[in-house]
Amino acid sequence: MCFKNYTQHPGCGHYGETYHNHYTPCLTVFATLSASRGPSSPPLSPPAEFSVPSASTKQKRFFSMSNMLQRSNTSASSSSRRTVSGPEARTSTSSFVPDGLANDVGIPDHELITAASACPGLRIRTQVSKGPGGRVCKECAQWLEYMRSMLDGYDKGRGVRGTPAFNMFLEHTRESRAMMDMLGLLPTPGPAEGTVLGGR
Ligand SMILES: [Zn+2]
Numbered sequence: 001m002c003f004k005n006y007t008q009h010p011g012c013g014h015y016g017e018t019y020h021n022h023y024t025p026c027l028t029v030f031a032t033l034s035a036s037r038g039p040s041s042p043p044l045s046p047p048a049e050f051s052v053p054s055a056s057t058k059q060k061r062f063f064s065m066s067n068m069l070q071r072s073n074t075s076a077s078s079s080s081r082r083t084v085s086g087p088e089a090r091t092s093t094s095s096f097v098p099d100g101l102a103n104d105v106g107i108p109d110h111e112l113i114t115a116a117s118a119c120p121g122l123r124i125r126t127q128v129s130k131g132p133g134g135r136v137c138k139e140c141a142q143w144l145e146y147m148r149s150m151l152d153g154y155d156k157g158r159g160v161r162g163t164p165a166f167n168m169f170l171e172h173t174r175e176s177r178a179m180m181d182m183l184g185l186l187p188t189p190g191p192a193e194g195t196v197l198g199g200r
């Protein structure tokens with residue numbers, strides 16, 4: 001079975017796609033991909049975990065969190081990735097993954113992703129992160145980019161209103177709401193909303 005790998009990114013603590021080895025092909029898929037290479041291609045190395053005797057003990061460290069991961073994956077794709085469609089586009093547009101190989105198998109990522117995601121035995125798993133300590137998940141990376149561009153616009157005198165980072169983090173700050181309230185500009189909340197606000 002092939003694996004789609006997720007990890008807890010050390011820089012933000014969120015679970016998200018791994019940047020390197022996002023998919024681990026099973027030996028069947030690996031053999032198919034190897035066979036489709038030309039004879040002059042450099043030799044490929046099968047996934048290390050399938051070729052070492054300790055593979056079964058190694059895999060016990062992984063635990064399934066598929067529900068949680070699917071949820072975070074969905075929210076990431078709906079809120080910050082409106083313009084990209086699939087995993088191929090995602091890989092090639094990420095600022096962290098250099099063009100070409102982001103895997104140890106030696107197969108171009110778009111080929112590997114296509115073949116592995118079509119594997120009937122595809123499983124989702126989380127791995128212990130081996131990346132740099134400051135690395136963040138893709139959604140955080142996207143928000144950091146939004147913050148960077150908001151700051152850039154601010155420095156150039158354009159203000160921040162309407163930017164994605166402003167809408168997410170600054171539009172409804174406590175101070176701004178308190179001021180609106182004092183000036184009588186807050187809309188009167190409906191009964192349900194009022195209950196929630198009163199509880200805080
Ligand atoms: Zn497979």
Ligand SMILES: [Zn+2]
Nearest residue numbers: 012014137140
């Ligand atoms: Zn994150």
